[in-house]
């Protein structure tokens with residue numbers, strides 16, 4: 001009997017090809033053999049174009065060259081997300097991939113800023129974020145290598161064409177020995193004794209057996225959900241949007257290195273600038289508006305003319321009760337989905353496959369391995385969930401049922417406590433695992449309009465005068481550096497132009 005573990009990946013969307021690429025690229029071919037089954041007839045969900053900086057770690061682990069990947073996926077850079085009309089109408093803030101200011105005398109910058117802002121006129125907090133300033137100016141450059149420099153205080157991610165990224169990873173995986181089978185799975189065969197998935201039967205009659213089955217079959221969750229019966233936990237009462245209509249439009253004249261998320265009556269609209277086109281979509285609650293109304297609203301809110309037909313998608317926020325059951329692991333939409341507001345789904349795919357590799361089981365999985373894997377995935381989902389709910393809950397809009405409901409809804413205790421702690425003295429927990437880091441929470445708390453009642457007493461060891469001086473020199477340094485940066489568009493033209 002072969003000692004190699006045979007892993008069958010069902011699905012060739014972003015989740016399937018990221019999983020296959022990681023298995024093939026990280027585990028050596030002495031450890032496992034990987035087969036991926038996908039059906040062109042069924043197709044993929046076809047959205048998912050914005051990422052967070054963790055994706056770079058994934059690509060780096062695999063040895064994927066950035067400029068090549070960006071050229072082939074028509075990618076642009078992303079330094080954060082601009083939230084328009086979220087806290088209340090007429091406001092805009094950016095959640096940057098980077099910090100605000102620098103610690104002063106060992107205390108977080110925002111504590112000093114809050115102390116001054118409570119009594120005096122000071123520039124807004126975002127004026128001290130390098131990434132926010134670069135976004136607003138439409139500029140890009142790589143963070144400086146000198147970690148103490150002001151232009152090192154940020155990170156970046158990508159916007160890319162999801163179909164092209166999956167295609168890129170497919171080529172990568174096939175070169176590394178992944179076997180791809182085209183065809184529809186029509187039957188899932190399980191072992192009568194253990195209940196484990198034994199093999200998948202394709203429409204062609206071919207039977208594919210394996211030791212482990214990675215379910216990347218999308219929302220249908222063919223293996224974990226439909227076959228093994230692992231229940232879906234709905235979080236719709238916290239994340240009420242359950243539909244999206246997506247459309248591509250022409251490439252925009254303004255080419256900022258950030259995603260834009262504009263709050264609307266029944267949800268929010270995204271705008272994602274790619275090199276060759278712009279991705280747009282309206283994420284909404286179907287309890288509030290119909291698909292047709294959402295489509296009209298999306299099209300009327302475009303910055304550029306549409307170039308494709310609008311496409312509607314249905315989903316429900318939540319996750320499977322466990323991501324790994326028996327010999328089946330659900331990765332991607334088959335395991336859960338928390339709506340695209342902070343572009344976290346691709347991250348959750350990445351973390352799932354990396355955790356699987358960290359815990360790499362033998363031919364038969366030790367129950368402790370399965371428990372630990374499920375614990376880690378649950379933690380990641382819950383942390384992302386809380387962060388997303390925060391955006392909806394902390395709003396002061398009074399113009400629709402959705403926003404009023406979100407203001408009043410009872411949030412998870414884990415989030416309620418975080419909000420209370422920030423509201424007291426601007427305290428933010430630093431996680432050991434999972435998203436998001438304190439600057440992200442800070443950006444959203446402040447952006448949504450939550451001002452702490454007080455500050456840490458530790459700020460008192462520094463005079464207000466010194467803080468004023470620090471703020472002033474910091475702002476001057478940021479403004480000067482940002483002014484020297486290239487336009488995002490020019491940077492891309494020099495570094496990774498599509499089609500070359």
Ligand SMILES: Cc1cc2nc3c(=O)[nH]c(=O)nc-3n(C[C@H](O)[C@H](O)[C@H](O)COP(=O)(O)OP(=O)(O)OC[C@H]3O[C@@H](n4cnc5c(N)ncnc54)[C@H](O)[C@@H]3O)c2cc1C
Pocket residue numbers: 010011012013014015016037038039040042043044045046047048049050051162183184185186216217218219220222244246281313315331332333334340343344345346347
């Ligand atoms: C509106 C919306 C916007 C989003 N935006 C973002 C974003 O900006 N950033 C982000 O990180 N994520 C985003 N996501 C999530 C992201 O799109 C998904 O996480 C990602 O595309 C992975 O999808 P998937 O591979 O799990 O599923 P899919 O793309 O649906 O792929 C499923 C695969 O399974 C195959 N399959 C299914 N059944 C069978 C069968 N019986 N036989 C053979 N093959 C089968 C299909 O052919 C397909 O290849 C968004 C999602 C939605 C709904």
